[in-house]
Amino acid sequence: MLANKERLHPGMRCKISSENGAAVTRDRQDTSPVLHALPLGTLVVCAQVEADESGNARVRISSPAGWMDARDLEPAAELPAHGLDYETFRQRHTTVAAGDYYGLDFPFSIAMFDTFGAAFLTEAFRAAGTIAADNAVTEIVELKSLGKFGASENAFLEVRYARSEPELSEKLFVKFPPPAEREEYKFGLSRMAHGEIAMHKFSREQPLPVPVARYYFGEYSSHTTNYILITDRIPFGVDPIEPAHLKGWDHLIPALEDHYAVLARSLAALAADHRTGALGYGVEALFPYARSARDFATGADVEERVDRLIDFVSRVAPQLFVDHVRDPQFLARWREDLLFGLANKDAVIAYLHSDPDYVGMCHPNLNPDNAWFWREADGKLHAGLLDWGGAGQMSFAQALSGMLMMVDPERHLAIKNMVLNAFIDEFAARGAGALDFDELHLQYKASLYSTALGMIVGMIIDLMPQFSEADYATMENRFDQRLMDSGLYAAVVWIDDMLREAGDTLSPGGASRIILERIAST
Numbered sequence: 001m002l003a004n005k006e007r008l009h010p011g012m013r014c015k016i017s018s019e020n021g022a023a024v025t026r027d028r029q030d031t032s033p034v035l036h037a038l039p040l041g042t043l044v045v046c047a048q049v050e051a052d053e054s055g056n057a058r059v060r061i062s063s064p065a066g067w068m069d070a071r072d073l074e075p076a077a078e079l080p081a082h083g084l085d086y087e088t089f090r091q092r093h094t095t096v097a098a099g100d101y102y103g104l105d106f107p108f109s110i111a112m113f114d115t116f117g118a119a120f121l122t123e124a125f126r127a128a129g130t131i132a133a134d135n136a137v138t139e140i141v142e143l144k145s146l147g148k149f150g151a152s153e154n155a156f157l158e159v160r161y162a163r164s165e166p167e168l169s170e171k172l173f174v175k176f177p178p179p180a181e182r183e184e185y186k187f188g189l190s191r192m193a194h195g196e197i198a199m200h201k202f203s204r205e206q207p208l209p210v211p212v213a214r215y216y217f218g219e220y221s222s223h224t225t226n227y228i229l230i231t232d233r234i235p236f237g238v239d240p241i242e243p244a245h246l247k248g249w250d251h252l253i254p255a256l257e258d259h260y261a262v263l264a265r266s267l268a269a270l271a272a273d274h275r276t277g278a279l280g281y282g283v284e285a286l287f288p289y290a291r292s293a294r295d296f297a298t299g300a301d302v303e304e305r306v307d308r309l310i311d312f313v314s315r316v317a318p319q320l321f322v323d324h325v326r327d328p329q330f331l332a333r334w335r336e337d338l339l340f341g342l343a344n345k346d347a348v349i350a351y352l353h354s355d356p357d358y359v360g361m362c363h364p365n366l367n368p369d370n371a372w373f374w375r376e377a378d379g380k381l382h383a384g385l386l387d388w389g390g391a392g393q394m395s396f397a398q399a400l401s402g403m404l405m406m407v408d409p410e411r412h413l414a415i416k417n418m419v420l421n422a423f424i425d426e427f428a429a430r431g432a433g434a435l436d437f438d439e440l441h442l443q444y445k446a447s448l449y450s451t452a453l454g455m456i457v458g459m460i461i462d463l464m465p466q467f468s469e470a471d472y473a474t475m476e477n478r479f480d481q482r483l484m485d486s487g488l489y490a491a492v493v494w495i496d497d498m499l500r501e502a503g504d505t506l507s508p509g510g511a512s513r514i515i516l517e518r519i520a521s522t
Contacts (some may be wrong), residue, residue, distance in 0.1 A: 008059060011354050012046045013076040013289055017373055022073075024066035028058050036064045036277055042070075043076055043284035047356040062356035063284070064277025065433065079288055083191040084225055092224045093187070094180050099219030101201060106219045108176050108226035109144050110155050115438040121159060124217040124230075129204070135435045136162045143174070151189050151389060153179060153290075172216060175229040190225035192390035195364075197227050198286055199388040209269040209430075211384035234386070240374040247369040248490025250408035255381070257415060258372060262383045263366050263403060264419040268426035271396060274361035275432040283361060283393075290353040292392030294364060294402070294447075296454035298342055309461045313495060317472040320483075321496045322409065324503050334502050337509025341449035342457065344516055348446045351515050352395035358435065358443060362399035364390040367406060384485060396423070396435070397443035401451040409496040413504060420444065445501065445511035452498055453508065460491050 008014070016038050024036040029052050038044070048060035050072065057070035084092065096105050096112075104124060107113045121137040131137075143160040148154065159173040177193065178186040197218040202208075204215045213231035220227040221494050237243040273279050298305065313325045324330045341348075353359055363370070363385055370387040400419065407415050415427045424435045466486055475483065478496070483489045501508055 007075075008046050008049045008057070008070060008073070010047055010049075010356055011289065011359075012062075013079075014044055014046055014059075014073040014286070015075040015076045016040055016042045016044070016072055017382070019071040023063065023067050024064055024068050026066060028052055028060070028067050030056075030058070030067075031053065032067070036281070038064075038068075038281055040123075041380055042281050043200075043288075044073070044410060045284060045289045045356050046073075049089055050459045062289075063275050063360070064281065065275050082194075082291060086187055088386065089187050089190060089225060090183065093183070093190075093226065094176075095224055097221045097223040097226070099221050099234055101197070101219055104219060106221075106226075106228045108224075108228055109179065110143060110176065113143055113155075113174070114140075118159070119387045121230075123218075124219070128201075128215070128217045130216045131161065131165060131168065133228075135165060135392050141170075151178065151192075151387075152176060157230065159482040167214070167233050171216070171233045173213065173231050173233045175227075175231075177226055189389070192364075193225055193227045194220050194222070195287070195292055195391035196388040197229055199391040200229060200231065202286060209273045209278070210266045211382075212388075213384070213386060234372045234384070236372060240376075242373045244372075244392045245368040246490075247367050248406035250368065250406070250411075250493075253368060256408060256411065257418060258381045259368050259383075260403075260407070260415050260419050261422050262373070262381050263368070263371060263425040264400075264422035266383055266385060267363060267366055267399060267403065268423045269430060271360040271362060271399075272430035272432035273426045274393075275427075276430065279361065287361060287392040289356070289393050290345070290359060290395075292362070292364060292390055293349055293353055293450075294390070294394065294398045295450050296458055298355040298454055298458035303339060304343055305457045305461055306335060306342075309457060309495075310335055312461065313499065316469050317475065319476065320472075320478045320492050322499050322503065325499060330503065333507075333509070334499075335500065337507055337512075338449075338453065338457065341446075341453065341509050341512045344512055345449040345454065347519060348512055349395075349450050351519060352397055352447060354444055356442065357433070358396050359393055360396065361392065362394050362396065363388060363402075364394060364399055365402040365405075366399070367403060395443065395447060398439075398445050398451055401447045405497070406490055406493045407497055409493055409500060412497045412500050416444075417441075429501055441506070442511050442514060442516050445506055445508045446515050448498065448501060449512065452494060456491075456495055456498060460494065463488065463491060 021037055021039045023034045025034055026031040028050055044061040046059050047062045050058055052058045058067050059070045060067050099106055107116045118137045118140050125131040137159050139160040144156045146154045153176040155174050157174045159170055197220040200215040200218050203212045216230040218229045245253055253259055274283055310331055313321050315332055318325050350356045371385050373383050375381050404416050420440055428434055478492045
């Protein structure tokens with residue numbers, strides 16, 4: 001009776017194979033209360049396999065959380081490759097192709113948008129259910145580029161309709177991939193596009209526990225990786241909504257701790273509703289387990305890049321960072337940890353996604369700049385979530401490291417601990433179960449090599465020579481106006497945060513070594 005136990009393992013994707021579906025019970029025994037009835041073909045993820053009192057194999061699944069009979073499961077089909085290789089991307093990314101969701105050709109740049117016009121928007125909005133079949137977009141009044149360098153090309157869009165409908169706005173926001181001429185940069189971000197479009201489309205079909213910008217239309221082509229997203233426009237700075245916040249500029253946010261607390265609770269609410277089944281039974285089919293795991297490449301010259309980073313913080317501009325960058329012993333340990341952590345990050349990523357209890361639906365980059373905030377009459381702070389690029393099932397630790405990537409340095413460690421506790425508390429309060437702080441903290445620390453430190457070593461260090469060593473020598477601290485104006489201020493904040501993590505009681509390197517020891521002992 002335990003044959004299935006031998007072939008099922010935590011993290012394994014399965015599907016319901018019983019013609020009559022499968023009952024998900026609260027406890028391991030099949031006589032315990034039934035929580036869910038899953039239909040034939042539902043995809044689930046195995047979290048634990050045990051025998052019940054009769055010796056039958058019972059499987060605990062991660063979502064909707066509960067236990068079921070192993071005989072009702074069979075392995076799911078292997079997932080197809082995600083994204084394109086670079087050469088295929090180069091051949092396709094400038095071409096127009098039908099989207100995966102509605103089968104429509106679509107523009108993927110501001111320049112292309114004008115050639116598609118109001119007729120395209122009419123067809124698109126009808127297909128998405130945004131406007132009625134007898135309504136139409138009659139005019140594009142304005143398409144105004146926001147002109148900001150970032151992970152996408154963004155614009156404000158204003159339109160007119162043949163007639164008004166409830167909650168139908170004329171002032172919209174449209175998002176495209178980075179410009180085609182920035183080919184390598186566009187390719188590096190191409191794997192994140194599907195999650196954003198899928199999440200916004202999902203928000204139209206399934207109520208979410210967090211506010212999101214109202215979805216008007218989105219399309220993604222797996223053939224090219226191009227996309228378009230059109231949503232309602234958030235009126236930043238119009239009472240009661242706060243002005244938009246900048247990534248890394250936490251020193252300008254009043255009540256900063258409140259903002260991170262509400263973001264942590266929002267992330268936990270999404271993860272918890274996925275765990276309990278409140279997001280429905282189709283999440284695994286749309287957002288496969290661990291498909292959104294983060295991993296930023298550092299290139300082949302890792303040691304040289306690490307040495308450049310250490311030289312920058314210790315010799316070129318130590319006054320911009322926490323004091324212990326002047327300690328040779330700390331620098332030696334940090335160098336050793338960086339090389340160890342980056343060399344072993346693939347094993348750590350696999351470990352982070354081997355326990356389904358610490359994996360779920362997440363926003364991967366929930367900084368204050370990727371949300372809008374407002375206070376109700378009682379003074380309570382609320383948040384809506386934006387910029388869902390890369391959304392999907394991923395390690396909670398990686399998602400939290402994305403949230404905490406550029407916290408005000410002097411408050412970074414305290415806010416980090418507060419955020420982890422707030423996440424754990426909200427997750428439990430929504431009935432999703434208990435997470436252990438020490439385990440989540442360990443995973444968070446080790447995850448930094450595949451998120452923040454991977455990007456700092458692989459990309460950010462190349463940006464720092466924007467100023468000469470002589471220029472840096474004249475900067476008193478990170479608030480130098482030249483840094484603020486150049487965009488490098490946020491990079492300095494990010495590096496400083498990671499230096500503080502390295503100087504903490506448990507360092508990222510120490511956490512990675514603990515995980516590698518666990519892997520070796522199994």
